[in-house]
Amino acid sequence: MKPNEHIARFGTVDGELQIGGLPLSRVAARVGSTPFFAYDRGLLDERVNLLRSALPERVELSFAMKANPMPAIVQHLAGRLDRIDVASGLEMQTALDTTIRVDRVSFAGPGKTPAEIRQAVAAGILIEVESGTEFRRVLAAGDQLGLTPNVAVRVNPDFAVKGSGMRMGGGPQQFGIDAEQVPAVLREYGTAGANVLGFHVFAGSQNLNAAIIAEAQRRTVDLVSSLAEHLADPLRYLNLGGGFGIPYVDKDRPLDLDVVAANLHELVDGPIAERMPQASPVIELGRYLVGECGVYVTRVLDRKVSRGKTFLVVDGGMHHQLAASGNFGQAIRRNYPVAVGTRAERASAEAVTVVGCLCTPLDLLADDVDLPTSDIDDLIVIFQAGAYGLTASPTAFLGHPAPAEVLI
Numbered sequence: 001m002k003p004n005e006h007i008a009r010f011g012t013v014d015g016e017l018q019i020g021g022l023p024l025s026r027v028a029a030r031v032g033s034t035p036f037f038a039y040d041r042g043l044l045d046e047r048v049n050l051l052r053s054a055l056p057e058r059v060e061l062s063f064a065m066k067a068n069p070m071p072a073i074v075q076h077l078a079g080r081l082d083r084i085d086v087a088s089g090l091e092m093q094t095a096l097d098t099t100i101r102v103d104r105v106s107f108a109g110p111g112k113t114p115a116e117i118r119q120a121v122a123a124g125i126l127i128e129v130e131s132g133t134e135f136r137r138v139l140a141a142g143d144q145l146g147l148t149p150n151v152a153v154r155v156n157p158d159f160a161v162k163g164s165g166m167r168m169g170g171g172p173q174q175f176g177i178d179a180e181q182v183p184a185v186l187r188e189y190g191t192a193g194a195n196v197l198g199f200h201v202f203a204g205s206q207n208l209n210a211a212i213i214a215e216a217q218r219r220t221v222d223l224v225s226s227l228a229e230h231l232a233d234p235l236r237y238l239n240l241g242g243g244f245g246i247p248y249v250d251k252d253r254p255l256d257l258d259v260v261a262a263n264l265h266e267l268v269d270g271p272i273a274e275r276m277p278q279a280s281p282v283i284e285l286g287r288y289l290v291g292e293c294g295v296y297v298t299r300v301l302d303r304k305v306s307r308g309k310t311f312l313v314v315d316g317g318m319h320h321q322l323a324a325s326g327n328f329g330q331a332i333r334r335n336y337p338v339a340v341g342t343r344a345e346r347a348s349a350e351a352v353t354v355v356g357c358l359c360t361p362l363d364l365l366a367d368d369v370d371l372p373t374s375d376i377d378d379l380i381v382i383f384q385a386g387a388y389g390l391t392a393s394p395t396a397f398l399g400h401p402a403p404a405e406v407l408i
């Protein structure tokens with residue numbers, strides 16, 4: 001998708017990009033300082049509504065909080081989605097501070113500490129165990145606290161999914177229990193004092209290929225329905241993962257949600273209804289929910305020409321928005337969509353390179369992009385910044401102040 005398509009998604013007012021209906025310079029004045037992250041509530045709601053109208057009613061939607069743990073966003077989504085998935089003790093506290101029901105919070109991720117496990121058992125949330133050791137610790141915490149923990153088993157599937165930006169299932173993995181080991185783990189721990197509600201399979205992240213996501217979901221349903229025979233009670237929790245990607249660079253095409261949705265309708269009406277009638281199917285999403293509703297906004301501090309190349313030096317950088325610099329695990333650096341937010345309706349007039357304020361050549365936000373002519377104090381906007389932005393960046397590097405975050 002091109003930068004202009006992103007400008008169109010947010011819309012413009014008074015010649016500027018608008019966020020939540022306000023011109024960008026007004027948002028900046030309201031925040032009081034740059035750089036900052038701004039999230040558009042209307043776009044967030046649009047995304048939730050799109051998913052709700054496309055996916056089968058029986059499918060529950062979960063927010064993977066690590067994508068954006070800003071408390072206002074988490075509360076906003078808590079009121080609109082069915083579940084929240086957390087991956088640390090702090091994320092768990094953030095989820096519990098919202099109005100979501102405790103039994104609608106799940107806790108996944110390798111390396112949960114015994115203290116976090118105890119917190120989770122005490123809170124009564126669903127713990128997705130990633131190993132036999134974790135299962136044992138959950139049971140021990142339940143014993144100590146006199147509580148019956150709610151558990152699901154995260155399964156490392158016996159298949160891998162192509163086309164993911166990050167593969168998190170199939171082959172050897174630190175995530176989940178290998179599918180072939182699950183029956184033995186359930187024999188050992190499955191009837192020892194926990195409610196084992198079901199399974200969680202997460203094959204990978206940032207996938208834009210709907211056919212491959214659909215195939216992974218079919219294979220997951222197949223795998224889980226055979227593993228369900230090893231549970232003491234009928235399966236109630238069927239977390240199919242997610243992995244829905246968003247377009248970050250020019251060449252990326254948006255995910256065809258209709259293809260994924262049609263497949264889920266078939267699965268829900270077919271094998272899930274027949275073989276797991278009591279199961280709640282769950283789709284768990286991070287970036288697809290929040291990534292496209294957010295922008296990272298920086299101010300031009302300096303314009304300089306070095307041997308024919310024009311640089312815009314801005315007051316932000318990779319310490320806040322690491323992914324846009326290409327250093328967040330990307331194999332090849334490609335520009336994120338960028339715009340001059342204060343001149344959003346102007347045509348491109350010059351090729352510039354946007355760099356951050358850190359003393360490293362890695363701090364490159366946009367390399368040789370065509371933008372409208374801009375000046376010192378103009379606001380440069382980086383799109384697709386609503387997920388894996390602030391909390392996925394090395395904020396302490398060089399000691400600049402932390403950026404603000406607003407939900408408008």
Ligand SMILES: *Cc1c(COP(=O)(O)O)cnc(C)c1O
Pocket residue numbers: 064066067108202204205206241242243244284285286287288387
């Ligand atoms: C990170 C993660 C997600 C969210 O991934 P997105 O690509 O942001 O949708 C979902 N589930 C699990 C288990 C994760 O680790």
